[in-house]
Amino acid sequence: MNNQAKPVDIFAPDFLRRRQDFEHLWLYLLKGGLDKQTRDSLGRSSATYIARAVGPTLFGKNPIPFDERDRPAIKALQKTGYAPVANVFTDAEIDEIHQYFQGVPGSISGGTASGHGFLKDVPPHAGFIHFHAAVACACPPIYRLLHDERLTSLASAYLGAPATISLCTAWWSFPAPGGAEGMQMYHHDRGDFRSVNLFVYLTDVTDGSGPHAFVERTHDMTVLLPLISQRFGAQPENFQKFWQWMEQHRKTDADVLKFFPQDEVKSFTGAKGTSFFEDTRGLHKGTRPTTGPRFAFEIFYSVLPKFNEEVSPRVRAELKLPPGLETDTQKLSPLVRYATRQILV
Template sequence: MGKRFIDRVSFYIQRRAHNIQLRDLICGVHRLFLPNPGHSAGINSLHIAKQEDEIFNELKADGFSHLGFVLSESQISSIVSKLSHVECFDTAKASRPVVDLSNPGNDVQLAHYTRNSLAEFPEIIAIANDSKILNVVSKYLGVKPTVSNINCWWSFGSRESAKEAQFYHRDMDDFKFVKLFFYLTDVTADSGPHIFVKGSHKSNKLTELRRFSDEEVVESFGQEKITTLIEQKGACFLEDTYGVHKGQLPLKGNRLLLQVQYSYRPLHVEDYQPKKSALVESMKLDEYVNRLIVTK
């Protein structure tokens, strides 16, 4: 039986395994077969004041840890200015047209940069491999993580209605995974804050694979569990997005967000074409962690 076949079967099983205790049990089985967490040292690309244990404990208890403002002005402006030379695409349309950011058109809700173009940014590879992050994520997953996606996208304001991830949902990408989010623009209450329901990552409420209404979420978890991330650019948070979350539809203004995903295995829905990169050697990257994104 091929590895891809096993990955595919496992992907569809996890999309149907909605009981948190069952998912945890299957995670335990994965830990027997996947590489041990290990320890990362020496890549300090993010300015994270919190200690690893504090971040881990928050992630475990709440499904969420706010890491503060971890990117300097110069890191942000270097990434944003390089992005201005890279094409981004309307992935909601089958033909995936290039989006003209100066005039995206009202029918464009989001515009995504490709993973392979983002993999060419040494800053982004360094961020994804920050040692503190890798150590916390390894402990949380209980295995050596796989960087299974790097994503960066614009969410445009003044659109008619919310679409896709702008409604509350759970991600079901693997049995266990986390996402690291960075705001690259200031995010106000009106410009599409990310919203997470604390504790929902370990709850058996609203576990179906569907979108949830705001009312259902408040009724199931209580308003006090809903955290709305209104923050300036440079803010960063680590989240178990099996927990209920959404990106609020921006009313006005556009939001630029960078995201790194860490999981057990490759995400079955993604087509990986890792880029040959001198960064693997020059930054002494862990080849297993990065294998889907960059290789020697």
């Protein structure tokens, strides 16, 4: 871990009592110190803790409120790890988002490229351009979505605690030469011990333009353990091999298919606007595009903040937003104000 590279005065009386010492310990536990069973348990406990610490201020004595129409989505998330939802952007908003991201710089990576620049500057051999949350949140349709109380309630009800938006990002993936890299290989996210993502396609996504893929029921031990017990319980060697393999951060497609039949791998193709929630503690990847690029957007809702990222919220009142969007923080619903506090103040 990079914290070990920094000189730390281990003889100082406040060593291990400072905020950053605890953040480093927390990240170590999250990113390698604990097995999945323990990580998921910690996620549940931290949700209980946050619900008790924050819930009374937001909702009084009431449980986390959510729209009854979202009950099936919450159930589907619990059971399979994902849930399609109605398109969150209109076609006109998607056009506006495309326009917006042509005019702001992002981080170019993948293939043999790296650097900072605009979409028009991305070289043909690059794999990605990612736009930072501080840039994305000022795009009016995205700003509106970040403040969508119904979506935030859905995410919170699934998490079991008022959600924190720890990240929102838009990114293009390109059909660059070379093999799958980074998030194009199956992996599980470790942004928090408990989290859920909203993904939105901003271009049409076919098999050739890098569909997102997810291995059903791999997100939470309450569903994964019964599944694997049933599948490999009678073969102790395979059972053990599976859990060791699960802890590897990145996995090949061939290895995934050794443990899971193809029909348990959900591949999300769909027209631009396609929107779905997914618990990315489960195995997933963004398939490497082969025939055309893909533009996507995501919001990462978690129970605790993402400690490996600095908080640098934008000031709402300073954003140049069109009328109709609430920019007075004091006037927001308490849940939305709480959820967006890492990104906007």
